[in-house]
Amino acid sequence: QVQLVESGGGLVQAGGSLRLSCAASGRTFSTGPVGWFRQAPGKEREFVAVIFRNSDVQDYADSVKGRFTISRDNAKNTVYLQMNSLKPEDTAVYYCATRRYYTMAYYSPQSYEYWGQGTQVTVSS
Numbered sequence: 078q079v080q081l082v083e084s085g086g087g088l089v090q091a092g093g094s095l096r097l098s099c100a101a102s103g104r105t106f107s108t109g110p111v112g113w114f115r116q117a118p119g120k121e122r123e124f125v126a127v128i129f130r131n132s133d134v135q136d137y138a139d140s141v142k143g144r145f146t147i148s149r150d151n152a153k154n155t156v157y158l159q160m161n162s163l164k165p166e167d168t169a170v171y172y173c174a175t176r177r178y179y180t181m182a183y184y185s186p187q188s189y190e191y192w193g194q195g196t197q198v199t200v201s202s
Contacts, residue, residue: 078103079191081173086196089163093200097158099173099193109176110183111156113147115169115198122172124184128156136183141167163200170195 085097099111110129116122126137126147135147146159156173174189182188 079175081175081191081193083171083173083193083196086171086198088199088201091163091165091200091202093163094159094161095163095198097160097171097173097196097198099156099158101154101156101175109178110180111149111173111175112183112189113156113158113171113173114186115167115171116195117169120169122186124186125171126158127183129179138184160198163198165200165202168198168200170197 080102082100083097085095087095089095108131110127112127113125114122115125124138125141126145128135128147128149130151137145144160144162147156149156172193172195174192176188176190180188
């Protein structure tokens, strides 16, 4: 079993920055992806970014490319999401998720086995 705990959310003005953390306990992330997703009120959960433990492969949603950066610290079993130039439309609950093995469908929430509880990000205009 893997337990994921997100932190770092909060209220920030448009143009500001936040860094989210996703700390894992119980087991390591193994070879599977670690993804960040977000869900705004009344909307479906959507892919934000992904990183793979054993490679430098990363991917981002078009809406956050150039503004968000995902990174990992394997020694700390933690994945980070640095969010810069935040916009009001980035407001959502942000979740990290992982699964045991590689998948090409890393952009789909249905692909993930383990989820954190989420952290609220609110961007004011």
